[in-house]
Amino acid sequence: MHSSMPGSLVIWYDSVTIDGELNWQDQLNEYNKPFFDICDGIFVNYTWKEDNPRLSAAVAGDRKFDVYMGIDVFGRNTYGGGQWN
Structure with missing residues (x-):
């Protein structure tokens, strides 16, 4: 990909x-x-x-800033809640 589209x-x-399974890891x-x-x-x-x-940061090692934690803007089923469950 990078050779076909630099900066991608x-x-x-x-x-x-x-x-090959669809199984959310959450980490x-x-x-x-x-x-x-x-x-x-x-x-x-x-x-x-x-x-x-x-x-996740421990597993990523030097690349810990390449791990992006998702959020649900309504707080559904997430750490800290959101009262929109």
């Missing part, structure tokens, strides 16, 4: 695992890290728990 970014979504982990390793970043589903950002 490829961002992976956390839900497709190395087993960067061993089931989606191989995809993270070959792209520019990962977008984590919005239903993550309090520890997931820290755990």
